Structure formats: C-alpha cells, structure tokens
Amino acid sequence: MKLEKILNRLKKFPKKDRGKFSYWFYHVLAFNLVAIKLKAWKPRYLFHDIEKPFLKLILRDYKKVQKIHRKYNNHHLEYYKGINKINYETLIIDWECSQYTKLASPNNAREEVQMKYLTNEISETVYNKLLNTLDKLNL
Numbered sequence: 807m808k809l810e811k812i813l814n815r816l817k818k819f820p821k822k823d824r825g826k827f828s829y830w831f832y833h834v835l836a837f838n839l840v841a842i843k844l845k846a847w848k849p850r851y852l853f854h855d856i857e858k859p860f861l862k863l864i865l866r867d868y869k870k871v872q873k874i875h876r877k878y879n880n881h882h883l884e885y886y887k888g889i890n891k892i893n894y895e896t897l898i899i900d901w902e903c904s905q906y907t908k909l910a911s912p913n914n915a916r917e918e919v920q921m922k923y924l925t926n927e928i929s930e931t932v933y934n935k936l937l938n939t940l941d942k943l944n945l
C-alpha cells in the first residue's frame with residue numbers, strides 16, 4: 807500500500823484529544839511516514855516528541871506539556887535558543903504530518919508557512935528559511 811493511502815487512513819483527532827497517548831502514537835507514526843515519503847527519514851525520528859506522554863503523566867495539564875515541549879524542542883518556532891537554532895526540516899515535516907492527525911489543521915506545510923507569513927506570525931527571514939526547506943523537501 808502506498809504511503810499516501812496509509813496516511814489518509816490515519817485517525818484525525820480533535821483538539822481535546824491531543825493530550826492522549828493515542829494521539830501521540832498516531833502523530834509519531836504520521837511524522838515518520840511523512841519523513842519516509844519525503845526521503846528525509848532519520849533514526850532519531852522514531853523518538854519524535856517522546857517526552858510528551860511522560861510529561862503528561864507528571865503534569866496532567868496538556869497546555870503546560872505543550873508549552874514546555876515547544877520551548878525546548880528545536881522543531882518549533884518557540885524554541886528558546888532562537889530562530890537560528892531551529893531545525894527547519896523537522897519543523898516542516900511536523901507541519902506536513904499535522905494534516906493527517908489533527909482535525910483542526912487541514913493545511914499542508916506550504917499552506918501553513920503561507921498562512922503564518924500573511925498573519926505576521928513569522929518574519930521574512932524565517933519565511934525564506936521555511937521556503938528553502940520546502941523546496942529542499944520538494945513540497
């Protein structure tokens with residue numbers, strides 16, 4: 807079965823269920839399948855967002871888990887070390903896989919980049935880095 811068919815059959819979760827283990831599992835699966843599809847897969851991707859289920863067990867509040875995760879993981883724009891330390895390839899893969907697991911995120915990565923730029927959520931510098939990454943990944 808082609809990867810696209812598998813991806814399109816994955817369960818999509820509403821926002822209220824994103825703190826559940828099942829969501830994390832499907833997200834990691836989608837992330838790895840998208841990376842394979844883009845010929846960008848790396849062994850470390852098997853551990854994508856690995857701390858989230860453990861943080862959820864400890865903190866219980868998914869909003870706190872999400873905030874910590876985004877601050878300390880370099881595949882998020884909120885990464886505390888700044889825009890020059892962000893792993894743009896992993897960020898793009900993450901955004902590309904969101905359409906397969908999140909009901910509230912129907913956009914692909916290119917659409918997400920455009921939306922964030924048009925709403926001034928990202929600077930022109932970050933926008934250009936993201937566009938270069940999209941092109942590198944043939945998206």
